[in-house]
Amino acid sequence: AQSVTQLGSHVSVSEGALVLLRCNYSSSVPPYLFWYVQYPNQGLQLLLKYTSAATLVKGINGFEAEFKKSETSFHLTKPSAHMSDAAEYFCAVSDNTDKLIFGTGTRLQVFP
Amino acid sequence: GAGVSQSPRYKVAKRGQDVALRCDPISGHVSLFWYQQALGQGPEFLTYFQNEAQLDKSGLPSDRFFAERPEGSVSTLKIQRTQQEDSAVYLCASSLGRSYNSPLHFGNGTRLTVT
Numbered sequence: 001a002q003s004v005t006q007l008g009s010h011v012s013v014s015e016g017a018l019v020l021l022r023c024n025y026s027s028s029v030p031p032y033l034f035w036y037v038q039y040p041n042q043g044l045q046l047l048l049k050y051t052s053a054a055t056l057v058k059g060i061n062g063f064e065a066e067f068k069k070s071e072t073s074f075h076l077t078k079p080s081a082h083m084s085d086a087a088e089y090f091c092a093v094s095d096n097t098d099k100l101i102f103g104t105g106t107r108l109q110v111f112p
Numbered sequence: 113g114a115g116v117s118q119s120p121r122y123k124v125a126k127r128g129q130d131v132a133l134r135c136d137p138i139s140g141h142v143s144l145f146w147y148q149q150a151l152g153q154g155p156e157f158l159t160y161f162q163n164e165a166q167l168d169k170s171g172l173p174s175d176r177f178f179a180e181r182p183e184g185s186v187s188t189l190k191i192q193r194t195q196q197e198d199s200a201v202y203l204c205a206s207s208l209g210r211s212y213n214s215p216l217h218f219g220n221g222t223r224l225t226v227t
Contacts, residue, residue, distance in 0.1 A: 004154075006154075009152075036216075036218075041220065042220060043115075043116065043203070043205075043217075043218035043219050043220045043221065044155070044203070044205075044216075044218040045217075045218065046215040046216065049215070051213075090154050090155070092154075097168075098143065098145075098160050098162075098167065098168065098210050099145070099157040099160060099168060099171070100155075100157065100216065101157070102147075102154035102155045102156070103154050104152070104153055104154045105152075105153070105154050
């Protein structure tokens with residue numbers, strides 16, 4: 001069975017600082033991995049996805065994530081945080097079935 | 113825009129009442145998913161349709177939960193005899209193909225509060 005663990009339910013950074021949101025997965029087969037973002041009062045939207053084409057995946061709004069099989073990790077990073085990045089971020093895994101298994105989410109706060 | 117539309121946006125039900133939540137997916141999207149998101153948690157899979165066929169309902173928590181998509185477009189999630197533990201945000205998502213190949217487009221959800 002697949003699962004996702006997001007370390008840190010809350011992360012706070014200053015504007016301009018590095019953003020690092022952690023995600024570790026468990027999967028018995030090569031996984032498909034995703035990061036979704038949820039802004040207040042909005043639906044989840046896809047930031048980026050890993051589907052085995054390249055280990056470093058670039059997404060929207062300057063975010064990227066690196067798939068590390070040896071560490072079973074798929075951490076999300078952004079070099080310089082912006083106030084508009086404040087949101088809840090969800091990591092998700094799929095094992096070739098049609099459903100996504102989501103983590104519990106990390107709320108990102110950005111301070112001026 | 114032509115995104116995924118869910119109604120109602122908020123629903124308050126007394127314990128024991130039946131509720132029906134509606135989802136209008138993006139036109140032409142084959143796949144439709146329902147997720148339940150409890151407060152402070154990530155979305156949890158409930159059920160999945162490909163066109164009108166319900167291919168996976170393994171996440172439905174009890175036989176009080178029922179979902180349908182009779183014409184392969186609009187879907188309804190019905191909860192009978194609501195209980196307090198049913199209070200959550202119910203998310204609908206649609207995609208052109210299978211979820212790992214095509215991005216999921218989520219609606220804004222229906223927040224159900226059972227009193």
